[in-house]
Amino acid sequence: MRFIHIADVHLGAVPDEGKPWSSKRKQDLWDTFAEVIEHAGEEQVDFLLIAGDLFHRQPLLREIKEVNYLFSRIPHTKVVLIAGNHDYVHPHSYYRTFRWEDNVYFIGNQEIEKIVFPKENVCIYGASYWQREIREPVYDKIGDLEADKINILLAHGGDAKHIPFSVQKLCDAGFDYVACGHIHQPEMLAENRIVMAGALQPIDVNDTGQHGYWEGEISKRGGVVRFYPIRKCEYVHLPVAVHPNMTNHELLEKLSEILSYAEPFQIYKFILSGRKSPELEIDTAKILELEHVASVVEDTVLDYDFDKLKETFDNQMVGRFITAMQAKEPDAVTKKALYYGVDALCRTMRHL
The missing domain is CATH 3.60.21.10 (Metallo-dependent phosphatases)
Structure with a gap:
């Protein structure tokens, strides 16, 4: 049958x-x-x-x-x-x-x-x-x-x-x-x-x-x-590398170029990775306005110079935190904690 x-x-x-x-x-x-x-x-x-x-x-x-x-x-x-x-x-x-x-x-x-x-x-x-x-x-x-x-x-x-x-x-x-x-x-x-x-x-x-x-x-x-x-629609998850000197304008140009090569039936989820400047706030709302973009996930880490920060803020909380974290086992969890912790402290200092 x-x-x-x-x-x-x-x-x-x-x-x-x-x-x-x-x-x-x-x-x-x-x-x-x-x-x-x-x-x-x-x-x-x-x-x-x-x-x-x-x-x-x-x-x-x-x-x-x-x-x-x-x-x-x-x-x-x-x-x-x-x-x-x-x-x-x-x-x-x-x-x-x-x-x-x-x-x-x-x-x-x-x-x-x-x-x-x-x-x-x-x-x-x-x-x-x-x-x-x-x-x-x-x-x-x-x-x-x-x-x-x-x-x-x-x-x-x-x-x-x-x-x-x-x-x-x-x-x-x-x-x-x-x-x-x-x-x-x-x-x-x-x-x-x-x-x-x-x-x-x-x-x-x-x-x-x-x-x-x-x-x-x-x-x-x-x-x-x-x-x-049947290809009426196909979702694509695409990692896109971000670098420390990248601006929102440059990122939009890069994503637009990628989309220019896409098939008509493809809809994208961009996964942003790599290192970005601490000053850069990625404009995900603007990215979502691009044609055929359904989702944006930001998985970047901030490009901090930890040695310079430790030297500058030696006897302050930022310096002590970096010293303590660098003394730990350098695994993936510690590395993320270091980035997120320093980012939170630096953001707090900027708003004081």
Whole structure:
């Protein structure tokens, strides 16, 4: 059987809210999802597997209707989905009452449920979240599988608060394929058998790297699955070196030059490192005004001449502090404490 596997679509999210491009990013989530649906129809895949968090929060009725219409356009593909920790089955959730298209199978129970598809000789197992956190290893409780059928598990989790699971235990359980969701980085956890889909598109600046969908084919003899990236957006974390003589104007010119070589779909988080002058207050607000900059992190150290400061303020607090810190083991913690301590003392002196 042939399938497409996605998760963490997060429809309704507004990535980079407040930024000039946030409305486009919100629409990109819907457009990307629609593109995957269209591709599933063109390829006539047997199953579309959605491993949780189709929505970013409790879905609105109009949103479920939009999604259901898209599913109706691929009647030859069976859509199987579960609710994740973001779109969990709330007591008033529309998931409880909505009537899906005939080709859609929503596994809404909080206990493991099995759906058998005789024509394709497939059994699909899964359970939905009924609250935001589930700390129990739910997937360890699945009993014997149907040995003569292709056994697939829809799994959403993988950390301590969201259904922790062991890759080895899932392999030992005998699943032919485990379609995972929740972690936003795509990863093949066990070759062609257990796959973390990753977010279909990145949701925030920390969702770095490529995102997209997985497509594969499996039988009782084994299978193969491949990742297909969709590049509507890609977040890039980029370290940028600062030097002691650098000014804000120079830094802005340097960052602007970097951005001039960026791909249109790239959005940056700049991580400023190196040594800066004690007099320089980096204007991060101005940097955030640059196009396609979502975040700025300053991780610089101040370029103090400790020997000169110690000599100048020999019998004062600054001099005594430097002497005491330099007498300690010169590890990373001591070095940071020296920089931050001297900076605090010098700032205090400047304001006296």
